[in-house]
Structures are given as C-alpha cells and as structure tokens.
Amino acid sequence: MNIPQSSNPRFVIIGGGFGGIALAKKLRDKEAQVVLLDKHNYHNFQPLLYQVSTGGLEPDSIAYPIRKVLQGYPNFYFRLANVLEIDTNKRKISTNIGDINYDYLVVATGSQTNYFGNKGIEAMGMAMKTIPQSLNLRSLILENFEQALLTDDLHARDALMNFVIVGGGPTGVELAGALAEIKKGILPKDYPDLDTRRAQINLVQAGDRLLPAMSEVASRKAERFLEELGVNVWKNIRVADYDGLHVTTDTDTSFNTATLVWAAGVSAVSIKGLDAKEFLCRGNRLKVNEFHQVEGFKEIFAIGDVAQMETEDFPNGHPMMAQPAIQQGRNLGDNLVRLLENKPMKPFVYKDKGSMATVGRNKAVVDLPKVKFQGVFAWFVWMFVHLYFLIGFRNRVVVFINWVYNYVRFDREARLIIRPFKKQNQVDRNKLMQD
Amino acid sequence: MNIPQSSNPRFVIIGGGFGGIALAKKLRDKEAQVVLLDKHNYHNFQPLLYQVSTGGLEPDSIAYPIRKVLQGYPNFYFRLANVLEIDTNKRKISTNIGDINYDYLVVATGSQTNYFGNKGIEAMGMAMKTIPQSLNLRSLILENFEQALLTDDLHARDALMNFVIVGGGPTGVELAGALAEIKKGILPKDYPDLDTRRAQINLVQAGDRLLPAMSEVASRKAERFLEELGVNVWKNIRVADYDGLHVTTDTDTSFNTATLVWAAGVSAVSIKGLDAKEFLCRGNRLKVNEFHQVEGFKEIFAIGDVAQMETEDFPNGHPMMAQPAIQQGRNLGDNLVRLLENKPMKPFVYKDKGSMATVGRNKAVVDLPKVKFQGVFAWFVWMFVHLYFLIGFRNRVVVFINWVYNYVRFDREARLIIRPFKKQNQVDRNKLMQD
Known part of the structure; x- marks a missing residue:
C-alpha cells in the first residue's frame, strides 16, 4: 500500500465515521504512525441524510473530505480502500489496493442496512x-x-x-x-x-x-x-x-x-477474518470489553456501531448512534496514548447526553x-x-x-x-x- | 403525453437552458398553452461548471428546478422528456414519454461537446x-x-x-x-x-x-x-x-x-426531422432569420446555441454563450406575444454587453x-x-x-x-x- 516503515507502532483505523475521526484526532502528534482507511474520501453526517433525500440540503454540505480533517497531522496516512480481509495471526489487512500490516487495529466500520434476509x-x-x-x-x-x-x-x-x-x-x-x-x-x-x-x-x-x-x-x-x-x-x-x-x-x-x-434495521459491517461466530453478537457487532478490545485480542479494538460493549445499563451494547461512537473514539484515543506511554488504560463510561x-x-x-x-x-x-x-x-x-x-x-x-x-x-x- | 387540449395555441419549447427559460418567462399569463420539455428537471448554470469539477461549488448550487421557475405560471406544462424526432408536416414531436403536437415550436436545445469525429x-x-x-x-x-x-x-x-x-x-x-x-x-x-x-x-x-x-x-x-x-x-x-x-x-x-x-469545441444539439442538410450550418446550428424562424418554416423557431442568425456583425451567427441565448429568448418571447396579438414581429438586435x-x-x-x-x-x-x-x-x-x-x-x-x-x-x- 506504499506506506513508509516507521519506528513507531502502526495504528490502522478502518472507517472514517464519527468514531474513527474522533479517535484519529486524539492521536495527533503522538509517537505513532496512523493509517486511516475508508471506502469513501469523505466523512458523512448520517443524521441529515434524510434532508438530502428530500431536497432540503445538498449532499456536499453534509460531507467533509477526510484528508482535510487530517491536514497537518504528521505521520497520518489516509488511503481510499475497500478492506477485504483481516489476517489476525499475521496482523495483516488485505484491501483492494494492497496489503498492510498493523501493530494495533481499530475497527470502526459502522453499520449498514439490515433487511433480515428479505x-x-x-x-x-x-x-x-x-x-x-x-x-x-x-x-x-x-x-x-x-x-x-x-x-x-x-x-x-x-x-x-x-x-x-x-x-x-x-x-x-x-x-x-x-x-x-x-x-x-x-x-x-x-x-x-x-x-x-x-x-x-x-x-x-x-x-x-x-x-x-x-x-x-x-x-x-x-x-x-x-x-x-x-x-x-x-x-x-x-x-x-x-x-x-x-x-x-x-x-x-x-x-x-x-x-x-x-x-x-441496521447491522454492523463485519470484515472477513473477524467474522467468526465467537466474535459476533446480534446484528454482527463485535463483542468488546470495557477498553474496546475485541474479545480474544489485545491489539484489536472496535468502536461505534460495530462494537458491542455490554454494560449494566446497556446489556446489548450502546445505541448505534453518533454519540456513543464519538465518545468511544475519544476514550479509545486517550487509551491508545496511554498505551504508548505504558500507562494503564481507562475503562469506557458512556455519558448519555440525551x-x-x-x-x-x-x-x-x-x-x-x-x-x-x-x-x-x-x-x-x-x-x-x-x-x-x-x-x-x-x-x-x-x-x-x-x-x-x-x-x-x-x-x-x-x-x-x-x-x-x-x-x-x-x-x-x-x-x-x-x- | 397527457397534456390537456386547450383553445389557445400550443407553444412547445424544447430545452430549459438560458434561452428557453428567458422565453418562457415572457409567455406568462398570455393566451397560450406552453409546454416546456427538457431531459433534466433542472436549469443548469454552465459558466460555473468548472467550479463544480474543481470542488469549489456544490452541483446543486448552480442548478435550479425548472418546475420552480414555472411555479404560478398557469397554462404551463413541464415534462421531463428526451425528444426523439420532429415531424414538421404533422407538427408532431416524438419523445420517450409519448408524442405531442405543437402549433409553434421553439428549439432551444443548446450545444454539446464536439470531438470533430475523433x-x-x-x-x-x-x-x-x-x-x-x-x-x-x-x-x-x-x-x-x-x-x-x-x-x-x-x-x-x-x-x-x-x-x-x-x-x-x-x-x-x-x-x-x-x-x-x-x-x-x-x-x-x-x-x-x-x-x-x-x-x-x-x-x-x-x-x-x-x-x-x-x-x-x-x-x-x-x-x-x-x-x-x-x-x-x-x-x-x-x-x-x-x-x-x-x-x-x-x-x-x-x-x-x-x-x-x-x-x-461544441456543436449544436440537432433533432431528427430537423437535421436535413438544408437547415444546418457549420456545427449543426439551425439557420434562422431575424425573427428566429428556422429557414423554410413560419412556426418553428430556434434560439441560443442551436440557432445561427447571420448578421453583418456576426456572419457565422452569435457567439454560443449565455448572453445571446438570453437576449434571443426575450426577443422571441416578445415576438410570440405580438404574434398572439396579430402584431408584426420585431427583428432581433444583439446588444453586446461584453x-x-x-x-x-x-x-x-x-x-x-x-x-x-x-x-x-x-x-x-x-x-x-x-x-x-x-x-x-x-x-x-x-x-x-x-x-x-x-x-x-x-x-x-x-x-x-x-x-x-x-x-x-x-x-x-x-x-x-x-x-
């Protein structure tokens, strides 16, 4: 994928939605190489899509170039790519534009329409x-x-x-x-x-x-x-x-x-290699612990719609909406910085803003x-x-x-x-x- | 095409560009039925297309719904249609959504890219x-x-x-x-x-x-x-x-x-039935007289890029730009009103605004x-x-x-x-x- 080697650990984030962007911002100027992959070159503000459909807004107004978000972020690399598969043993991601290895992986692929097989x-x-x-x-x-x-x-x-x-x-x-x-x-x-x-x-x-x-x-x-x-x-x-x-x-x-x-209905967007039954909850969400780690992995995290963190208040995971994704992205960002500094991570606590x-x-x-x-x-x-x-x-x-x-x-x-x-x-x- | 019969004469305008819209506005509240056909449901401001291509503007900002232009115009009918052929003898237009007869026809189809056969x-x-x-x-x-x-x-x-x-x-x-x-x-x-x-x-x-x-x-x-x-x-x-x-x-x-x-290069968009060699000038433009009448017809007019009105100042017709189209649309609109009132039409005089x-x-x-x-x-x-x-x-x-x-x-x-x-x-x- 033509990304230079770095002496810093490489974080690969899949998905530039609310969670992925919130996370990326936390990693600016840290001792890490960050690669953000998305199949679009823009972040899109999903809550207003219905206004595009009904002629109230222009599509470009609710989208924002991901490269612009990352302007002035040294050691950040954005790639327009479709992720095909993850090899968790080799810590390798296959995409339509080539393979890439990761030290840490964040899955923030969001959700898609679920027709329940109809x-x-x-x-x-x-x-x-x-x-x-x-x-x-x-x-x-x-x-x-x-x-x-x-x-x-x-x-x-x-x-x-x-x-x-x-x-x-x-x-x-x-x-x-x-x-x-x-x-x-x-x-x-x-x-x-x-x-x-x-x-x-x-x-x-x-x-x-x-x-x-x-x-x-x-x-x-x-x-x-x-x-x-x-x-x-x-x-x-x-x-x-x-x-x-x-x-x-x-x-x-x-x-x-x-x-x-x-x-x-929506279901999480799962990725081949991380879609075995043992990882997945209802709606294809990945089961994560309070540090967003996907069950069974220390170096793979999931946030947003694709992640299911089961808590007392949310036994089926947090709502699949912007707020949990943003808060999880920020928490994980802070935790990854702590990880770089060899400090213990802090568990995620969701603050319901309504x-x-x-x-x-x-x-x-x-x-x-x-x-x-x-x-x-x-x-x-x-x-x-x-x-x-x-x-x-x-x-x-x-x-x-x-x-x-x-x-x-x-x-x-x-x-x-x-x-x-x-x-x-x-x-x-x-x-x-x-x- | 499901357009009601009317006791007033029917004007069919093909094309909602600068010329067609300028003309339509002149026919508001007149004793005429006006049918405007376009293959898009919007008027588009071509001079700013390059800013859409280069990310400076959103496409919707330089387009405008034709139906909105015609709101509150009684006796106006807009139809989203591709014109296939004109039968000048039967005064009939064939389109992908059916046929329609006209009493007067205005061709304002504009121009398209000309590759000169390459x-x-x-x-x-x-x-x-x-x-x-x-x-x-x-x-x-x-x-x-x-x-x-x-x-x-x-x-x-x-x-x-x-x-x-x-x-x-x-x-x-x-x-x-x-x-x-x-x-x-x-x-x-x-x-x-x-x-x-x-x-x-x-x-x-x-x-x-x-x-x-x-x-x-x-x-x-x-x-x-x-x-x-x-x-x-x-x-x-x-x-x-x-x-x-x-x-x-x-x-x-x-x-x-x-x-x-x-x-x-551009060439005019010609229509089958009006594309015989005798009508066409260089670049497929239709030769019109000073009243925008297509040579050989009293009831067929052409304006804008598709029309070639040969004058002393412009022996090859007016420039294929917005200004001549707008001015021609307005002039023809006034003339069609005169026609309805049995008054003589006035020849077109182009005012170069630079x-x-x-x-x-x-x-x-x-x-x-x-x-x-x-x-x-x-x-x-x-x-x-x-x-x-x-x-x-x-x-x-x-x-x-x-x-x-x-x-x-x-x-x-x-x-x-x-x-x-x-x-x-x-x-x-x-x-x-x-x-």
Whole structure:
C-alpha cells in the first residue's frame, strides 16, 4: 500500500465515521504512525441524510473530505480502500489496493442496512444509509411524480404518489415528516396538473410506539406531530414482503406503492477474518470489553456501531448512534496514548447526553437526561445541536443558510434529479402495474 | 403525453437552458398553452461548471428546478422528456414519454461537446458540459491523486498528476487556473506524502492566442495570469489523438496524462426531422432569420446555441454563450406575444454587453464595449455578474458564501468523490502504463 516503515507502532483505523475521526484526532502528534482507511474520501453526517433525500440540503454540505480533517497531522496516512480481509495471526489487512500490516487495529466500520434476509425488500426497496443511496431516493421520489403525470391509470398514479416508510426510529420519523411537508408545501405548486392531495405517506412500525429508544412522551408527541402533518402512522404491523408495487404485512393491511423505504434495521459491517461466530453478537457487532478490545485480542479494538460493549445499563451494547461512537473514539484515543506511554488504560463510561428527533417545522422531540420537551424550542435545540456536530465551518454556514431559507420560504430547492435512478427491475414494476 | 387540449395555441419549447427559460418567462399569463420539455428537471448554470469539477461549488448550487421557475405560471406544462424526432408536416414531436403536437415550436436545445469525429478523444477524454460530466471530472481528478499515492512507478505517477486541457476558450482557461490554484493551495496539504510539485497543468490551444473571442489585451493578460499560476500554456498546437495515456499533437510535442479534458469545441444539439442538410450550418446550428424562424418554416423557431442568425456583425451567427441565448429568448418571447396579438414581429438586435473570464484569485479579464480591464477589479466584476445571472436567491447566497470561504481560506471543500468515476476502459489505461 506504499506506506513508509516507521519506528513507531502502526495504528490502522478502518472507517472514517464519527468514531474513527474522533479517535484519529486524539492521536495527533503522538509517537505513532496512523493509517486511516475508508471506502469513501469523505466523512458523512448520517443524521441529515434524510434532508438530502428530500431536497432540503445538498449532499456536499453534509460531507467533509477526510484528508482535510487530517491536514497537518504528521505521520497520518489516509488511503481510499475497500478492506477485504483481516489476517489476525499475521496482523495483516488485505484491501483492494494492497496489503498492510498493523501493530494495533481499530475497527470502526459502522453499520449498514439490515433487511433480515428479505430478498424482495432488498431488491426493490430503498435504503438511506449513504449519500449515494440518499441521492437515489431523491431521484426516485421526483421521478415518481414526473411519471405520475403521464398516466391516466388512477391505480398506477396512486402507487407512484404513495410512500411507505418502514421503521419508526428517528430516520423513519424524520423522513416521513419531511415528505409530508413536501406534499403540503411544494407538490401543489410544482405539479398543478396533478391531484397531489392523493399522495399518501405511510409510516409503518413493527412495535407499539414510534421512537422506541426515546421516552414515552416523546413517542406520543412525535406520533401526534406526524398525524398533524397528515402522515398515516401504522403501528404493530410488520412488513412481510415487497415486489416493487405491493407491500404485504403480517396483518390484513397492505399497500400499493412504487417507493418503499427500508429504515427498519441496521447491522454492523463485519470484515472477513473477524467474522467468526465467537466474535459476533446480534446484528454482527463485535463483542468488546470495557477498553474496546475485541474479545480474544489485545491489539484489536472496535468502536461505534460495530462494537458491542455490554454494560449494566446497556446489556446489548450502546445505541448505534453518533454519540456513543464519538465518545468511544475519544476514550479509545486517550487509551491508545496511554498505551504508548505504558500507562494503564481507562475503562469506557458512556455519558448519555440525551436523544432527539425532528418531525418538521417547529416540531421536534428532545429527551435530555433531566428534562424532556417537544415543539418549537425542541426544534431549535435540534437544529443547534446538529449544526454544532456537523464538521466544517463552511458546511455549518451553508446548512444554516439552507435551513433559514427553507424555513422562511416553506421550500426545498435542491429537488434536482442529477443522478437519475433506475431500479434494476423497473420494467418489472411497470409490468406489475399493468396487471 | 397527457397534456390537456386547450383553445389557445400550443407553444412547445424544447430545452430549459438560458434561452428557453428567458422565453418562457415572457409567455406568462398570455393566451397560450406552453409546454416546456427538457431531459433534466433542472436549469443548469454552465459558466460555473468548472467550479463544480474543481470542488469549489456544490452541483446543486448552480442548478435550479425548472418546475420552480414555472411555479404560478398557469397554462404551463413541464415534462421531463428526451425528444426523439420532429415531424414538421404533422407538427408532431416524438419523445420517450409519448408524442405531442405543437402549433409553434421553439428549439432551444443548446450545444454539446464536439470531438470533430475523433473517437479516441471521445472515448478517453473528459467533457464538461453537464453537471454529471463535471462531477465525473471531479471524481477522476481526486481518484488520480489517490492512485498516484499507490504507485512507485514514477512514469505512471506523473501521468496521474498531469492534466491536459484542450481548448483555450473561457472553459479551458478557467479550469486550468482553478487546477493550478488547487495544486498550489490544497495538494501539498492533502497529500503530504506525495511530491505534488510534479503535478503539471497543460493548456493546449490550437490558435495563436487564448480567449480568441476576446480582445488581444485580454488574451495576453490571461496568458500571463496563467503563467504566474504555473500553468504550461501551449499555443499553435493541435491535439491529434489520445489513448487514455498518450496525447499526440500535430507537432513533436506530446504529453503523458491520465486526464485529458476536451474543451475545444461544441456543436449544436440537432433533432431528427430537423437535421436535413438544408437547415444546418457549420456545427449543426439551425439557420434562422431575424425573427428566429428556422429557414423554410413560419412556426418553428430556434434560439441560443442551436440557432445561427447571420448578421453583418456576426456572419457565422452569435457567439454560443449565455448572453445571446438570453437576449434571443426575450426577443422571441416578445415576438410570440405580438404574434398572439396579430402584431408584426420585431427583428432581433444583439446588444453586446461584453465578455469576461476568470483565471483565479484576483485574476480576471473583462472586455466591456467601451472599456477593457484586468486583475482584481475585473475579478470582482466577474463574480458580481455571475452571481447576478445565477437563478435563485438561495443559490446566490450559497455560492457567495462558498466564494468568500474559498477566498479567505484558500480552500475548496467540496472535494468529495460522491460519484466514483470509472472510465469504460480504465483497465486498458492501466495496461498502457505497464507498457
């Protein structure tokens, strides 16, 4: 991989997400060589992907070049690479651009959409875990409306204007709210020759409440906000299958839709060589101890979504969200410095800073450790926190400007099909509609 | 195409570029049904594409949804469509989404890259006429540097870091200048483990001066600006061929480069049915009279790059730039209104407002009808004019913020490979390098 030998120990970090970046920052100017590998050349701010999908933000505003994060970090090497396999005996990583040895390895590969083995949904549904996926969804939504204009078949037109979002976590709730706002504020102006009131936004949740990781009051309020916006909230329904048009469930309820967004589960991104059953917990997470060491290894660590540190408060590991990843990255960074200085490592203690979700304009829910609130103030808190955690001054300013503009104008201007999206079997879908 | 019948005459406009949009605005609230067709759902501000390619701007900032332009225009219908053929006898347009009849037709299809029949350059070179093309070029530039890191073969590494831009018009000059600034300001920081001083930016011009459409003093000054930035300017050299690595010319000079950008020519986008030899001038432009009527038709008009109106001052038609397109669109719009009111049409008179090009920070050249100037003030004028003509308040603010940021920080943050680019024959290129 063309990385110079060094007399310092080599730390290889796989993944430039919240955890990997937080960790890397701690290793600046230390007696270590650090190699960061990622399959993208940018860090991406996943909590705002739904705004890219719904034309509220430009993709570049929520991404940040990893090389820029590492500017002025001596002994740091970034490589754009797909990791293929890890040989834990030889301490060697194989990638598409060659092999690399490590002294210490940090796995921070994050998570990916989990379809729980459902091939139909995987083939025909949309995911929203990466920027390209979010742009595909944006294109599909816009293309659906363009296509709806062209048909006189009411059945087909309704399917094109119906949306089914599966999963009542923050992603599902936020996307459903944003689509409802588009339906209300933009569609009637953009498509005066289409009866856009017929567009339906359905949010389907398997459990008995939305935002199950938040408080009961947040769940209740989020549901009420969504209903105010005209979203159909379906609870206690489990989506069974999807063929590109028909959604079946475990109940009598079914949907006809050209767009199913699957936000109902993630699993950790495992790597060959570290994916033996003994390492993995539910959802492919790697079991780690309180120092983030992967069970059975002293020199392999895991942080963020991919790591499962079982504690009294979190018997199944910490939530797969930005905050635990950032805190774990920082803790591990400090510990690796201690390791270099031959000092004992300190166990990780998670500090719950609360959680939040936004449903729409002036509508958000916030659970802080000591206080819970909803509505306008919560919405401002949500925006402030997201701006604060966004990397890069320019990104913050541009996102802020966009939000002010969208707020004042009830608009989202980035509704551009720059990346036309074709489902691999769109033809089949058209055929389905004729049936 | 599912467009309602109307008692008013139907105007079909093909193309939502500068000309088509300027024209459409004139027809608002008139006794006409207007159908605008475009293969994209957005208008795109072509003069700033090079800033998308070089990471200075986000693509969404220089694009604007066509439906938003037409919001609140009664009797306007936008359709996302590829026009396939025109039957001028039946006054019928065939598209990928069905047929449509017209009473009056306006062809505003613009221009595309012209390779003058050179298959090698077409296959292996990069164009920069659309947003997807600009994003592909951005990805290729960044991928080249990532790849350069991985090789010890100095020959291959140089080819990856060399850039050949063919064409000394505004596009070539502006792209060369931007790349030179990246080489100076960003590469050494982003790639500390690469000797980025070896990166070469070559601008190759067939004629004996750059910016041939501008004044001699502008040409001279632009060339000096480029040389100050370290660009190699080659004049009186005609590029002959390119195989993905070797550039041959009509002289002894040759280049090894993984990136050839072809900005040396455009031709009008013609449509089947209107492409008979009798209609077409050089570069596939449609010959029109002073009312923009295509020769031989009273009901078919052409404006912008696709139209060639031969006048005393412009025996080969007006320059293929934004200003003539906008002015022609407005003039034709007024004339179509006169036509509806049974008034005589007024011939088009082009008002030359001057031209300008920017080379880099504080370096631009401006030719106004009465005064020519270069340097810092010219650069501010260039920015002001481009912001002014950009459509959309949000776009203007976001572009302005980006420019201020880039100016203050000597930076361009949108250097993201969101759309990984694979040349169809990249494998061949790798093979070439081994030879």
